[in-house]
Amino acid sequence: MSLRLQTRMDTVLAEPEFEEILQHALAGEELSVAEGEQLLQAEGPELHALVRVADEVRRRAVGDVVTYVVNRNINFTNVCVGTCKFCAFRRSPGDPDAYAFTPEQIAAKVREAVKFGATEVCIQGGLHPEFGFDDYLAILRVVRNVSQSIHIHAFSPAELDHAARRDGLSIEEVAKTLREAGLNSVPGTAAEILVDRVRAIICPKKPSTKEWTDIIKTCHRLGLPTTATMLYGTVETPRERAEHLALIREIQRETGGFTEFVPLAFMPYNTPLYHEGVVRSPPNTVESLRVHAVARLMLAGHIDNIQTSWVKLGPRGAQIMLGAGANDLSGTLLEENITRAAGGKRQAMLPKQLEKLALELGRVPMQRTTTYGLV
Ligand code: SF4
Numbered sequence: 001m002s003l004r005l006q007t008r009m010d011t012v013l014a015e016p017e018f019e020e021i022l023q024h025a026l027a028g029e030e031l032s033v034a035e036g037e038q039l040l041q042a043e044g045p046e047l048h049a050l051v052r053v054a055d056e057v058r059r060r061a062v063g064d065v066v067t068y069v070v071n072r073n074i075n076f077t078n079v080c081v082g083t084c085k086f087c088a089f090r091r092s093p094g095d096p097d098a099y100a101f102t103p104e105q106i107a108a109k110v111r112e113a114v115k116f117g118a119t120e121v122c123i124q125g126g127l128h129p130e131f132g133f134d135d136y137l138a139i140l141r142v143v144r145n146v147s148q149s150i151h152i153h154a155f156s157p158a159e160l161d162h163a164a165r166r167d168g169l170s171i172e173e174v175a176k177t178l179r180e181a182g183l184n185s186v187p188g189t190a191a192e193i194l195v196d197r198v199r200a201i202i203c204p205k206k207p208s209t210k211e212w213t214d215i216i217k218t219c220h221r222l223g224l225p226t227t228a229t230m231l232y233g234t235v236e237t238p239r240e241r242a243e244h245l246a247l248i249r250e251i252q253r254e255t256g257g258f259t260e261f262v263p264l265a266f267m268p269y270n271t272p273l274y275h276e277g278v279v280r281s282p283p284n285t286v287e288s289l290r291v292h293a294v295a296r297l298m299l300a301g302h303i304d305n306i307q308t309s310w311v312k313l314g315p316r317g318a319q320i321m322l323g324a325g326a327n328d329l330s331g332t333l334l335e336e337n338i339t340r341a342a343g344g345k346r347q348a349m350l351p352k353q354l355e356k357l358a359l360e361l362g363r364v365p366m367q368r369t370t371t372y373g374l375v
Helices: 008-013 016-026 033-039 044-062 103-116 133-146 157-167 171-180 196-202 209-221 238-255 285-298 310-322 351-359
Strands: 065-069 071-075 120-124 151-154 226-232 258-265 328-331 364-367
Touching: 016 033, 016 044, 033 238, 033 285, 044 285, 065 351, 071 103, 103 120, 103 133, 120 133, 133 151, 133 157, 133 171, 157 171, 157 209, 171 209, 209 226, 209 238, 226 238, 226 285, 238 258, 238 285, 258 285, 258 310, 285 310, 310 328, 310 351, 328 351, 351 364
Parallel strands: 065 328, 065 364, 071 120, 120 151, 226 258
Antiparallel strands: none
């Protein structure tokens, strides 16, 4: 692909230094943090060029297939001892709308998911002060009693850390025992931005950057693949976004255990960051384009699957990101409580609705498993 830009405006205004970075990306060279930082500030014709190059690098890596998974979210409790300032989901014990599902309720949700044709249940919850390791194990047993085959994608690094600390166990013991009880993979959530300056502001009680990294590497070493996520749009700088991407790339180089990278736009409504006046609106489309495109370029050669979240961006927003480096539409979800608590509207998409988003772009929709096998 020639980088010679199509429009007169582009040709006149694109900076040579910026074009050089994109040429590196097209040549398959690894981008530095400084280069990623520069791309993450692209505007006007440079933004157009960035998006076009990310789309081309996506096409070379994974072709025109757009994947999605048929899954169900089960957020088994909203009671949480965490203090994350970007969270609208958590409740304190005793709050009128605090909840924790019973085993019967979880089983019923799994049965519904199986009936719907789901291949995955994604199970995450708040850090309930009374939940110990046995409670996490019990959830797995409930799911496995309903279905031996459904893929269990469950328990973020923050939850694994919570279970381990509460019962005085190592992460290794926790992850190994959960895997033996039927856990198949782990959501790479709780990553937020993997820079301690940002974590001290938005999630001071969550595992630190090093702790998150160690937990994820332990999962990978034990044969539990994980996703990798990034929460963008709180208080992080472009440099910190680039540092986050570079750390994800380093982990992947070492372990190969990430299945996908998932940029998650911050939904501020009803969160402490919103009430304190720190962030008043979600990232706009330009921000999202930059993040998806730069993720594609910085992770090229390491993580092939860049997901876009229709829950966060809406179906049309997700469709736009498919043209900026993304190749996966996440899942049908059936039920999604965390974004809804922060002002999101949609809870579920049917497979045919997800497929339509890809088809409208001339791309090829395909259902996948959690670990990117084809169904
Ligand atoms: S993001 Fe998770 S850990 Fe943090 S407060 Fe919300 S529910 Fe708790």
